[in-house]
Amino acid sequence: MAKKDIQKMSAEELYALAQKKEKEEEARQREAAKAQLAELRAERKALLAKHRKELAALDAKIRAHGGRTGGTAGKGRQTGASAVILKLLAGGEMDTKSIRNKLEKQGVSVSSLGQTMAYLKRSGKVTSVARGVYKLA
Numbered sequence: 001m002a003k004k005d006i007q008k009m010s011a012e013e014l015y016a017l018a019q020k021k022e023k024e025e026e027a028r029q030r031e032a033a034k035a036q037l038a039e040l041r042a043e044r045k046a047l048l049a050k051h052r053k054e055l056a057a058l059d060a061k062i063r064a065h066g067g068r069t070g071g072t073a074g075k076g077r078q079t080g081a082s083a084v085i086l087k088l089l090a091g092g093e094m095d096t097k098s099i100r101n102k103l104e105k106q107g108v109s110v111s112s113l114g115q116t117m118a119y120l121k122r123s124g125k126v127t128s129v130a131r132g133v134y135k136l137a
Contacts, residue, residue, distance in 0.1 A: 081108050081116050086136070089126060093135035 009017070062068075081103065088094060088102055096113065103110045117134060120126040126134045 027117050081110070081113070082120060084114065085120065086125060089134060089136045093129050093133055096132040096134075099134070 006014070038088060052081070084103060084106060085099060088099060094102075094119065098114055099117075100110050103113070117126070121134075124137050127137045129135055
């Protein structure tokens with residue numbers, strides 16, 4: 001289409017030209033947004049990689065000093081409150097209050113004792129003799 005003078009264009013032609021320009025501008029904005037999104041994703045990926053490396057180095061230092069890192073425990077291995085509770089119950093049946101007191105004396109977190117006992121009961125490691133009284137299965 002040859003360029004026409006805007007002064008000589010009809011209303012329909014002007015409207016069609018405006019629509020075309022509007023669509024072109026929307027396409028440019030979408031492309032710019034896609035480019036910016038790709039740039040932000042690349043930046044996020046780089047930050048995650050850097051974070052993982054720094055975290056791994058810090059975990060190695062913690063392990064070198066004999067500490068445990070926040071990673072997940074190995075499967076099948078009892079750690080934390082569950083292991084201590086099972087050791088306590090090896091001496092016989094106990095009520096929840098006694099378990100809580102002994103755990104506190106040993107410095108073990110007791111904030112989720114009810115959940116831990118429910119987990120041990122579901123997994124078949126302990127049984128409930130009466131309400132709040134447990135023994136090894």
